Structure formats: C-alpha cells, structure tokens
Amino acid sequence: MRKTALLARFTLIQGIKERFFVGLLVLLVFTFALSQYIGILSLANPVKVVTDLGTSSITFLALALILFFAITFLYKEREEGMLLLILSRPVSRVQYLVGRFTGFLLLLAPFLAVSFLLLAGLQMAIYSRVYQGLPWIPVALFLKFSVVLAFAVLSSVFFTEQITSLLATISFYVVCQLSHQATLIASQGSNPFAAKITLMVERTLPSFELYKPFKFAQAPLEYKLLLLFYSLLYIVAFILLATALLERKDI
Amino acid sequence: MAGKEDLHKPLQLKGVKKLFKKGLKEKKEALKGVSLQIERGEIFGLLGPNGAGKSTLVKIALGLIIPSEGEVLLNGHNPSKPQAKKGVGYLPEHFRPPSRLTPETFMAFAGEMGSLSDNPLSPTDALTLVGLERSAWSRQMRRLSKGMLQRVGLASVLVHRPSFIILDEPLSGLDPIGRHDVKELLMQFNAQGGTIFLNSHILADIGNLCHRVGILHQGSLLFVGKIEELLAKTGRAQLEEAFLAMVKGEKDA
Incomplete structure (x- = not known):
C-alpha cells in the first residue's frame, strides 16, 4: 500500500511538472474566454451555452491529458530506465501499475476540479449565477475518464508500439461514445446481423451514453451510485488484465 | 531448492537459457x-562484446526478464518476488531520470523508496556521497551533464544502503575524474562488505x-x-588481449 501511494504521489509530481500539463491549463483558459464571448453573443440562455462549450473544451483537453500521460508512461519509462530502476526495488509489478494508475487519477481530478471552478467563477462574474447542475458535471467526466484511463493503461501494456496503443485507446473512446447511437440506428435498419453486433458491443464495452454530463447532473443519487459501481467494475477489470499481462512480460 | 548456505549467496544462476521470438517462427x-x-x-x-547477452543476463537476475529455462536465485529467492530485491540496488545502462525534476525531488x-530498507541514507547524504556538486541539486535534470546524471543514478542506487549492487556500464559517459571518483566509491562500498556485479566493455x-x-560471448559464458x-589460460599479458583471444578463439572454433 505504501509503495503504491509513493508511486502515485511521484506520478502526480512528475505530471504537474510536465510542460504539457501547464500547456493544457493555458489552452483551457483560452477556450473558456472564447466560450464566454460566444455566450454573450447568444440570444437565449447564455449560461447553458457557456456551460455546454466549457464542458466540451474540458472533455477534449481531459482526453488529451489521458492520452499523453497514460499512453506514453510505460514506453518512456522503459526507454529512460526508470521502469527498470523501480522494478529492481522490492516493488511488485502490480504495485507499480496500480501506483501509476492512481497517480494519473490524482492528476485528472485536480485538472477537472480547477477547470470547473474556473468555469463556475466566470459564470458568476459575468452572469451572477452558475448553471444549476454544474457541480455534478466534473463527477460524470471523472468517472468516464477513469474508465478510459484504465483502458489506456491496459493498451500501453498490451501493445509494443506507442502509436498502436494510442489508436486503440482513441478507437475504444469513439466506440464507447457511439455504441448506443449505433445500436439504435442498427435496430431500425434491415440488417439483423448488424443490429446484433452493435447490441453486443454496447453490452460488452462501457456505454458512454450513461455518462452524459447534463443527464448525469439531473439524475437521482441512486443512478449516480450505480454508475460509480459500473465504472469501478470496468476499471478493476482493465487494471487486473493489465497487471496479468505485465506479470508475463519481459521488460 | 536452495540450501541454507545458498541463501547467503547474492546471486546464483543455473543453466539459464533465454529464447526471444524473432518473427513468427524464428x-x-x-x-x-x-x-x-x-x-x-x-x-x-561481466565482459562481453555488444549483443553478447550481458543486459539480458542482468535483467534475468533481477526478475525483469523471465528465463526460458534454468534456475535463478537472488538473495536465495526467486527474483520475481519483491523480497528477493531487498538490499539490492540496480543502475540500468543509459539511465535518464525524469527530465523536469531536480536531483533533490x-x-x-x-x-x-529506499526507506523501505532498515537504515537508509538521507537523499542529500547520497548526493554528497557520489560527489554531485551542491549547485546542481536544484537544477532540472535536463540541464545536467551526462556525468552528473550518472552520479544521480548512482546516488539513487546507494540511498537505501544496499548490500549488493548491480551496475550496467556504470562508467560510461563519465570523464576521467568522474570515472576515478566512481571507482573509488565502488571500492569504498566493497571495502565496507558490499557485493558488486558490473557489466562493462x-x-x-x-x-x-x-x-x-x-x-560472455554469443550467449555462452566462456570463462x-x-x-x-584468464591471463594464464590465454597466455597473454594484458586483459584486453586475453579477452580478444577468448572471444576470437570461440569464433574460430
């Protein structure tokens, strides 16, 4: 436990010091300024427009954060010898992977928190009110991106090439994002095979339809807890699979 | 199984083979x-030309690569178990610590990580021990020279006061003074009872x-x-000549 916590803290420090992380925060401020401008121009419900645009920017940047850190960490650490140095200590591969994953979560959480605090602050300053469901939106995004993060860790252990791992994670994200829509379209079509396949994909992989931020914000607490459990199941499954793979891998 | 006496040996390898997949069938x-x-x-x-298998052997010794055949005992344990690595320090070849961090961080x-051992050194003591100048302690790693980075790597190995250290090309990238200092350091470590396994060309x-x-040559331990x-066996006066005689002799055979 102590070694895992130590690795998580080290990952957080490493992440915060990365120029990419700081760059994302700068980009975030820029996109917020842009969304405020568009909000002022909108005719009706500017707070909702600003929240929509802000959430989309945060979603995009959070995905970039995950892809940058989770995909590159194993390759970079192997190349630079850090992985060898850490695993030559009394640290198991499971502790290493769980520690790194927890560290990425610790990096994602403040990024989302700071982003939404900034968004709320801007709304307060300009419109003297905050969008009603705003506090729940980062929670929905955190749950969704934790699942993507766990998959990114799994794919970086599985694939030997960084680019393959990156493409696999992006594909995973797109499929999970669109699986519900695809199932609906296929069920209305004339091809029963396509309908079966899309339904199978939607039932096997996590459906990101469930994490829609505005839907989540208005849902009852039971739904939120159920979604937490649903996310945890996928996270545990992906991390267990990743550790099983790493245990058998030559480093 | 390891006997009671074997448990005291830092490293034992018996009939270790490693096959790497090269393509689909090969x-x-x-x-x-x-x-x-x-x-x-x-x-x-451990001496050997490039591609002899030195790094593979070291990684197998540390449980980082799983051998295809044979038995490996590190401190009397299977090296894939964390307890086998207690008291062991390892510095990989071309080690580059995270570039945005300072040596202090x-x-x-x-x-x-070292405090998981019983009596670790303080980080500053370790940096002093390897002779890294104080002004470099708070500089980002990307601004340090190769020799300085090597010293940081060595400090990270020595910080938990290991009894057995494995070093992969520890003197590469160091200037003559740096090499002398590191050699002194290693001899000092050994004089205090420490065991050293080093790979070098x-x-x-x-x-x-x-x-x-x-x-080690082409995966086989020749001597x-x-x-x-070694000098007596090859009839040469210099280590370099003796090494070449061994390796070329193997090639000719």
Whole structure:
C-alpha cells in the first residue's frame, strides 16, 4: 500500500511538472474566454451555452491529458530506465501499475476540479449565477475518464508500439461514445446481423451514453451510485488484465 | 531448492537459457545455459562484446526478464518476488531520470523508496556521497551533464544502503575524474562488505576493480575466474588481449 501511494504521489509530481500539463491549463483558459464571448453573443440562455462549450473544451483537453500521460508512461519509462530502476526495488509489478494508475487519477481530478471552478467563477462574474447542475458535471467526466484511463493503461501494456496503443485507446473512446447511437440506428435498419453486433458491443464495452454530463447532473443519487459501481467494475477489470499481462512480460 | 548456505549467496544462476521470438517462427537464443555464482563481498565484472547477452543476463537476475529455462536465485529467492530485491540496488545502462525534476525531488522519491530498507541514507547524504556538486541539486535534470546524471543514478542506487549492487556500464559517459571518483566509491562500498556485479566493455576499468570476471560471448559464458587465471589460460599479458583471444578463439572454433 505504501509503495503504491509513493508511486502515485511521484506520478502526480512528475505530471504537474510536465510542460504539457501547464500547456493544457493555458489552452483551457483560452477556450473558456472564447466560450464566454460566444455566450454573450447568444440570444437565449447564455449560461447553458457557456456551460455546454466549457464542458466540451474540458472533455477534449481531459482526453488529451489521458492520452499523453497514460499512453506514453510505460514506453518512456522503459526507454529512460526508470521502469527498470523501480522494478529492481522490492516493488511488485502490480504495485507499480496500480501506483501509476492512481497517480494519473490524482492528476485528472485536480485538472477537472480547477477547470470547473474556473468555469463556475466566470459564470458568476459575468452572469451572477452558475448553471444549476454544474457541480455534478466534473463527477460524470471523472468517472468516464477513469474508465478510459484504465483502458489506456491496459493498451500501453498490451501493445509494443506507442502509436498502436494510442489508436486503440482513441478507437475504444469513439466506440464507447457511439455504441448506443449505433445500436439504435442498427435496430431500425434491415440488417439483423448488424443490429446484433452493435447490441453486443454496447453490452460488452462501457456505454458512454450513461455518462452524459447534463443527464448525469439531473439524475437521482441512486443512478449516480450505480454508475460509480459500473465504472469501478470496468476499471478493476482493465487494471487486473493489465497487471496479468505485465506479470508475463519481459521488460 | 536452495540450501541454507545458498541463501547467503547474492546471486546464483543455473543453466539459464533465454529464447526471444524473432518473427513468427524464428527464435533467437540470447543465453545458452549460463551458470554463474556471485560470492558475497566480491566485485564481479561481466565482459562481453555488444549483443553478447550481458543486459539480458542482468535483467534475468533481477526478475525483469523471465528465463526460458534454468534456475535463478537472488538473495536465495526467486527474483520475481519483491523480497528477493531487498538490499539490492540496480543502475540500468543509459539511465535518464525524469527530465523536469531536480536531483533533490528525484532523490526524495528514491529515498522514500529506499526507506523501505532498515537504515537508509538521507537523499542529500547520497548526493554528497557520489560527489554531485551542491549547485546542481536544484537544477532540472535536463540541464545536467551526462556525468552528473550518472552520479544521480548512482546516488539513487546507494540511498537505501544496499548490500549488493548491480551496475550496467556504470562508467560510461563519465570523464576521467568522474570515472576515478566512481571507482573509488565502488571500492569504498566493497571495502565496507558490499557485493558488486558490473557489466562493462571498458576492460581497463574492470581490470583494476574486479576480483573475478566472466566473459560472455554469443550467449555462452566462456570463462569465469580471476583475471590472473584468464591471463594464464590465454597466455597473454594484458586483459584486453586475453579477452580478444577468448572471444576470437570461440569464433574460430
């Protein structure tokens, strides 16, 4: 436990010091300024427009954060010898992977928190009110991106090439994002095979339809807890699979 | 199974083979049944040309690569188990600590990892021990020279006061003064009872540092013994000549 916590803290420090992380925060401020401008121009419900645009920017940047850190960490650490140095200590591969994953979560959480605090602050300053469901939106995004993060860790252990791992994670994200829509379209079509396949994909992989931020914000607490459990199941499954793979891998 | 006496040996390899997949059907035999034993308190140098299998052997010893065949005992345990690595320090070849961190921050992490041992050094003591100048402690790692980075790497190995250290090309990238300092440091470590296993292709460094050497060539261990024995066996006066005679002899055979 102590070694895992130590690795998580080290990952957080490493992440915060990365120029990419700081760059994302700068980009975030820029996109917020842009969304405020568009909000002022909108005719009706500017707070909702600003929240929509802000959430989309945060979603995009959070995905970039995950892809940058989770995909590159194993390759970079192997190349630079850090992985060898850490695993030559009394640290198991499971502790290493769980520690790194927890560290990425610790990096994602403040990024989302700071982003939404900034968004709320801007709304307060300009419109003297905050969008009603705003506090729940980062929670929905955190749950969704934790699942993507766990998959990114799994794919970086599985694939030997960084680019393959990156493409696999992006594909995973797109499929999970669109699986519900695809199932609906296929069920209305004339091809029963396509309908079966899309339904199978939607039932096997996590459906990101469930994490829609505005839907989540208005849902009852039971739904939120159920979604937490649903996310945890996928996270545990992906991390267990990743550790099983790493245990058998030559480093 | 290891006997009671074997548990005290830092490293034992018996008939270790490693096959790497090379394409769909083809396999490359990186190690061909290597048997080796490191005694406590000695400095052992593993020599070999590039591609001989030295790094593979070291990684197998540390449980980072799983052998295809054979038995490996690190401190009497299977090296894939964390308890086998207690008291062991390892510095990989071309080690580059995280570029945006300072030696102080990095050593704080290494020190905490080291505090898993009973009596660790403080991070600053470790940096002082390897002779890294104080002005470099708070500079980002990307601004340090190769020699300085090597010293940071060594400090991270020594911080938890290991009894057995494995070093992969520890003198590469160091200037003559740096090499001298590191050699002094290693001899000091050994004089305090520490065991050292080092991989190097710089024969001159091995010559005046190691008690015993091993010559690994194309995955086979051609010789293990004292340098004088190697010189006597090959009939040469210099280690470099003796090494070449061993390796070329193997090629000719």
